[in-house]
Amino acid sequence: MKLTILGGGGFRVPLVYGALLGDRAEGRVTHVVLHDVDAGRLRAIARVLAEQAAGVSDAPEVTATTDLDEALRGADFVFSAIRVGGLEGRAHDERVALAEGVLGQETVGAGGIAYGLRTVPVAVDIARRVARLAPDAWVINFTNPAGLVTEAMSRHLGDRVIGICDSPVGLGRRIARVLGARPREAWVDYVGLNHLGWVRGLRVAGRDELPRLLADPSLLGSFEEGRLFGTEWLRSLGSIPNEYLHYYYFNREAVHAYQEAKRTRGAFLRDQQARFYAGVADTAVPALDLWDRTRAEREATYMAENRETAGAGDREEEDLSGGYEDVALALMRAVARDERTTLILNVRNRGTLSPLDAEAVIEVPCLVDASGAHPVSVDPLPGHAIGLVCAVKAVEREVLAAARSGSRETAVKAFALHPLVDSVNVARRLVDGYTAAHPGLAYLG
Missing domain, CATH: 1.10.287 (Helix Hairpins)
Structure with missing residues (x-):
């Protein structure tokens, strides 16, 4: 089986290859193609992967190329982890926003919008190429902003593009651990958008253990989210937010x-x-x-x-090991071998979350098998969560519209409507600042 990794010169690629090295089952990935626009980065990561594979019998073959079409032809799975504009672009995203007194984080607020505006056109081009060159391939998207980019690609690939993120995985793992449960045996009731979701329950053997956690201040304050948000706020919410909601609640x-x-x-x-x-x-x-x-x-x-x-202190040792690579491998196994499993993924809504339309990409538990990822029906969100989810999804739609039309006016609207940007004038200055900093936004006229 052939896996193509877009952004193959990226720093986190060895995590994916390390997970593949541990897979010895029939139907595993036997050929990995690394694609990147930077040949030097490709050579560097290929060296790391070669050292990882040393002494491992029958390790997946690795080849590298800067030719995108060559990389895609014949792929069974395409893993997209590109960074348009590189880390220099991310640094610009942060500086431009902070100069206006608003958040510049790469997926949340102004920085996330800027990143989306320059990434969506590239992601759409990739989706079209996959549809033409590898129509039977499944695309696993890790490119940020993951939900937005997955939705952009889904308009050309339908349900054959699935977004992944390690944040819900890590959150569920921490909650299970503090409750004394095995993460693999726990059902995590998680719902929202990428980097904007809440754990509303954690079931072990059919019993929801989250109320026990919320009722015990010492237990609640013993893990990262408890320290990050504060036990009083978590008990008020009656749920455990994704860590990225700290940018909203403590903006x-x-x-x-x-x-x-x-x-x-x-x-x-x-x-x-x-x-x-x-x-x-x-x-x-x-x-x-x-x-x-x-x-x-x-x-x-x-x-x-x-x-x-x-005042949350250092990260726990158990949280320094990543996680998205395990999600990617489990997803590939489930689809390629019909090894049915449940994963929290970014997929089209299809009526799962009632305030949003069918095509909106959401982040929820999914049942995965050879036919793809199927979102599990979820209970309605509370009012405060509905407000945030609908507002941010509306912003994502404006980003998609701006990327499609090249309209500067629509880009301004995307910034202005975001809950963390509090002024139309600030939105206009942000668009000016970002177009000056990023050649890739020259299409906004």
Whole structure:
């Protein structure tokens, strides 16, 4: 089976390959094609993967190319993890927004809109090529903003594109762990959009254990979300929010923390990865060891400003191991081998979440088999959650419309309607700032 990884020179690709190395079952991936626009990054990651595979019998073959059509032909699965504009683009997204006093995070608020506006046209082109060159392939999308990009691609690929994210996986794992349950044996009642969802229940052997967690302040405050949001707020909500909702519930504090930071997250990662790729270019340097050390630093500093604002302390050791690669592998197994499973995924709504239309991509538990991912029916959201979900989905639709039409006016509307951008004039200045910073937004006329 052939897996094509778009963004194959990306730093997190070895996580996916590491998961593939552990899969010995019949029908596994035997050929991995790495595609990237940067040949130097491809060579660097190929070195890491070669060291990972050393001593592993019958490891999946790895080839690399900068030719997108060549990479897609004959693919059974396409894993999309591209970053349009690179980490320099992410750093620009953060700086332009923070200069206007609003959040510049890569998937939330102004930064997420800017990232979406330059990523959607590229993702749509990829979707069209997949439909033409590999019509039977399944696309697994990890490109951010994951829900928005998955929806853009679904307009050309239908249900054959499925979005994944490690945030719900990590959240469910932490809740299960603190309740003394095995994560694999727990049903996580999670619903929302990508980076905008809530755990409303966690069932073990048919019993919902979340009320026990919410009723125990010491237990509730013992894991990351309890420390991040505060036990009082979680008990008020009656649910456990995805960590990215910290940007909404504590927006002023988050913006202030990012403004006060010596470097934004994007600038930190840009500089860190520049050192990594420069280091791997020296063939005398053990590539896998350097990658391991760089990844450990990357994971330990994730959402550091938010944790500092909340006094949440350092991340737990168990949360430094990623997770999206396991979701991707489980998804591929379920589809390719009909190994039925349940995963939290980004899929078309199809009436699952009543306030949204059928084509809206949402993030919910899905039953996955050889025919794809099927969202599980969920209870209605509470009013406060409906408001946020509908508002952010409306913004995503304006981003899609702007990317399709090239309309600057529509782009301004997308920014202005976002709950974390509080002024039409700010929205206009954001569009001006982003188009000046990003050549890829020159299409907005």
